[in-house]
Amino acid sequence: MIELNYPFSKEAVRRLKVGDMVLITGKLFTGRDAVHKYLHEGNKSPVDLKNQIIYHCGPVVMKDKKGHYTVTAAGPTTSIREEPYQWEVIRDHGIVGVIGKGGMGQKTLDACKEYGCVYFHAVGGAAQVLAERITNVNGVYLEELGSPEAIWDLSVDKFPVVVTMDSHGNSLHKDVEAQSKENLKAYL
Amino acid sequence: MVKKTKKKVVKKPVKKKLSPDLQAVETLVELIRVTSTIIPNDVDRAIRKAQGEEVENTTASYAMNIMCDNIELAKNKSQPLCQDTGTVIFYIYHPPGFHQTPFIKLIHKAVIASTKKGYLRQNSVNSLTGENEGTNVGAGHPSIHFVEHASKTLEVKLMLKGGGCENVSAQYTLPDTTLSAGRDLDGARKVILDAVMKAQGKGCGPGVLGVCIGGDRADSSAHAKKQLFRKMGERSKIKELAAMEKEIVETCNKLGIGPMGFGGKTTIMECLIDHRNRVPASFIVSISYMCWAFRRQGAVIDTKTFALKKWLY
Numbered sequence: 426m427i428e429l430n431y432p433f434s435k436e437a438v439r440r441l442k443v444g445d446m447v448l449i450t451g452k453l454f455t456g457r458d459a460v461h462k463y464l465h466e467g468n469k470s471p472v473d474l475k476n477q478i479i480y481h482c483g484p485v486v487m488k489d490k491k492g493h494y495t496v497t498a499a500g501p502t503t504s505i506r507e508e509p510y511q512w513e514v515i516r517d518h519g520i521v522g523v524i525g526k527g528g529m530g531q532k533t534l535d536a537c538k539e540y541g542c543v544y545f546h547a548v549g550g551a552a553q554v555l556a557e558r559i560t561n562v563n564g565v566y567l568e569e570l571g572s573p574e575a576i577w578d579l580s581v582d583k584f585p586v587v588v589t590m591d592s593h594g595n596s597l598h599k600d601v602e603a604q605s606k607e608n609l610k611a612y613l
Numbered sequence: 614m615v616k617k618t619k620k621k622v623v624k625k626p627v628k629k630k631l632s633p634d635l636q637a638v639e640t641l642v643e644l645i646r647v648t649s650t651i652i653p654n655d656v657d658r659a660i661r662k663a664q665g666e667e668v669e670n671t672t673a674s675y676a677m678n679i680m681c682d683n684i685e686l687a688k689n690k691s692q693p694l695c696q697d698t699g700t701v702i703f704y705i706y707h708p709p710g711f712h713q714t715p716f717i718k719l720i721h722k723a724v725i726a727s728t729k730k731g732y733l734r735q736n737s738v739n740s741l742t743g744e745n746e747g748t749n750v751g752a753g754h755p756s757i758h759f760v761e762h763a764s765k766t767l768e769v770k771l772m773l774k775g776g777g778c779e780n781v782s783a784q785y786t787l788p789d790t791t792l793s794a795g796r797d798l799d800g801a802r803k804v805i806l807d808a809v810m811k812a813q814g815k816g817c818g819p820g821v822l823g824v825c826i827g828g829d830r831a832d833s834s835a836h837a838k839k840q841l842f843r844k845m846g847e848r849s850k851i852k853e854l855a856a857m858e859k860e861i862v863e864t865c866n867k868l869g870i871g872p873m874g875f876g877g878k879t880t881i882m883e884c885l886i887d888h889r890n891r892v893p894a895s896f897i898v899s900i901s902y903m904c905w906a907f908r909r910q911g912a913v914i915d916t917k918t919f920a921l922k923k924w925l926y
């Protein structure tokens with residue numbers, strides 16, 4: 426088990442490789458379809474994303490009477506929908522990590538290599554385990570996009586993920602797919 | 614040491630008897646809560662088995678451990694296993710003479726109440742406008758099917774089917790030349806394996822397959838999904854299909870896709886197949902993929918009071 430602690434850096438993520446099981450402690454920013462489209466359209470990010478990690482997640486957030494937020498469910502959403510935009514966000518905003526599920530494509534893999542970023546896979550469906558590791562909601566940006574689509578600034582403690590695409594051009598998704606295709610041939 | 618205190622004699626509050634309508638809503642909300650937050654026993658056993666089979670300290674076993682922790686947490690906190698609480702699908706088996714229309718209204722009420730309580734996420738979107746009314750009630754949703762049966766009981770079955778696994782569900786027409794799949798059982802076997810290969814980890818595996826061989830496109834899809842109401846391990850009564858169910862699971866688990874597509878031993882936990890007649894010119898095979906967060910439950914309900922009598926899974 427590898428621990429990745431805030432503040433994150435390109436050097437730290439460059440050391441990670443495919444298959445590493447990582448516990449992230451520090452900070453994550455959620456961002457899914459609407460945020461990626463927003464940034465792609467050339468809008469300025471309301472937060473400085475340099476050396477930060479983006480989490481593909483539409484959390485369920487409850488607000489109590491005092492205006493205090495808690496996250497009650499926070500599993501990853503399918504990442505491939507951001508494939509057209511992700512490379513650009515990596516290039517222009519300097520993020521060093523993306524968390525999601527299902528993996529991403531060649532464009533993102535290339536950007537990870539070129540600019541120093543990794544793709545972390547969280548366990549899909551594990552909404553409760555992952556929500557438990559979120560220790561605080563520090564703020565919310567672009568709330569006008571709707572709660573699940575907003576950028577939530579979250580503190581996390583030992584958030585469990587697996588590196589499935591590293592900054593050296595390796596992708597577990599590519600490897601597993603190729604291997605399983607090969608294995609299947611014997612049964613067709 | 615636990616101190617022994619004298620048990621206080623508390624007068625049990627007399628539970629006011631609810632009107633049948635209110636009771637029906639209460640029972641249905643409980644069915645939705647249990648379905649959304651507790652994995653059924655038969656699925657739980659299959660997940661624990663898969664957990665035991667993965668090699669320790671691998672990403673596959675890491676993923677399985679997180680799933681098992683999630684099952685415990687969701688149950689203890691009475692919160693949804695997965696934040697995608699899915700398409701809400703009801704199958705209602707009722708005796709002759711049962712009034713369907715009023716019951717639909719009660720289901721709608723229960724779905725709205727369950728959404729307010731957070732057992733269901735605001736998860737139903739208008740396909741034309743993208744609008745989410747936040748109630749989970751809209752065109753075609755929840756999906757409700759009535760079946761008349763000879764028994765005097767009322768049985769309500771519920772499945773919550775998430776988007777990720779629905780997206781990797783598939784339909785094929787035989788023959789499929791790219792897979793050299795002919796118009797026979799072996800052809801069906803090949804396309805099922807192809808669907809699992811194409812799904813990789815995107816359906817949040819290890820998954821469960823519901824399969825229908827034959828039928829028209831619409832009925833074939835629905836019938837494939839309906840197989841997921843069968844209990845894990847419930848083999849088809851047709852010898853050839855029973856053998857195929859076992860073979861598909863064995864073969865899938867040799868592909869090396871594994872939990873979440875991380876690579877590993879268990880790709881598919883179960884395969885449940887049935888068949889439908891077809892027209893000579895058409896041979897459809899449908900595969901409904903269910904994620905590990907397999908949420909389905911059923912309740913036997915009193916036909917007069919609508920009180921919950923017993924769980925089905």
Ligand code: SF4
Nearest residue numbers: 550695775777817904
């Ligand atoms: S496929 Fe299932 S476990 Fe995965 S996100 Fe969707 S509902 Fe949740």
